[in-house]
Amino acid sequence: MKAIEINSFGNTDVLNLVEIPEPIISSAEVLVNVHATSVNPADSKMRQGLYPTDENFTFPYVLGRDFSGIVEACGNNVTEFEAGDPVFGVLPAGREGTYLEKLAIDANLIARKPNKLTHNEAAAIALTGLTALVAVEDNLDLKSGEKILIHGGAGGVGSYAVQLAHHIGAKVITTASPINHDYLYNLGADQVIDYNTQDFSGTLSDIDVIFDLIGGEVHQRSLKVLKTGGRIAYIAPLLKDAEPPRNDIEIIRPNVNRDRSHLLRIIELFELGAVVAPDIQLFPLDAIREAHNLIETNHVRGKIILTIK
Secondary structure, three states, X not given: OEEEEEOOOOOHHHOEEEEOOOOOOOOOEEEEEEEEEEEOHHHXXXXXXXXXXXXXXXXXXXXXOEXXXXXXXXXXXXXXXXXXXXXXXXXXXXXXXXXXXXXXXXXXXXXXXXXXXXXXXXXXXXXXXXXXXXXXXXXXXOOOOOEEEEEOOOEHHHHHHHHHHHHHOOEEEEEEOHHHHHHHHHHOOOEEEEOOOOOHHHHOOOEEEEEEOXXXXXXXXXXXXXXXXXXXXXXXXXXXXXXOOOOOOEEEOOOOOOOHHXXXXXXXXXXXXXXXXXXXXXXXXXXXHHHHHHHOOOOOOXXXXXXXX
């Protein structure tokens, strides 16, 4: 079967289309014919060797974390799925490998894809939806009427988080370049700040909740606008020599565990009409280098999806 492998860390030239053996499933796994997988900023960082690896890490290595496809076969102990079922999901934390045609995965980590959700859309909201739900609903416990600032609202996670916060009933403020302002207002944002011309830390105050998808110095400036008792969650790297954080706020690094319950929540919100899939840019599997070059611009609206079937 076809797959994208890397044999060393480096730039996009290390991404290669190759033939590898099909996986053999265990009794608790299903074999999925992958139709779509997303390209996440984390994939680029992993390819460049910017994440720590353990003693079990080896090359060649297949990137990718979330997917949508069709069940081809089920292990002997799998009773909730059968061949032909459309499913989507996210690989367990610490494991990658969805840039390929067939995938073996624990049946407990997938959910049945609704017919109204295409494979491209399901792949686009799998990891992004999971991340936003864990951060905004579980960790930040956002409430109706609170003010939330979402940095990087036009990206995959940001697009989902803006809609989720709007659905909860919060006042949603986000940052984005002008080309994405109408897009974000249509998703439910109440205020969009142009980060090119406005310093949010000079215009905002008494923010209840911040979801920081940018990190670095943006994170440091964000601490200034939180009210006493406010909460901030972040998933992007912080400055190494940053000033000590305030002691009157809560700072959270979400632990985005994979499970079916969050996938079912993603489906629930979609079927309620509270969330729609973000804008999607499609690339075939053999255009993986172009897809990674694009994700590294840090100016992607919505999601980049690799179409495999």
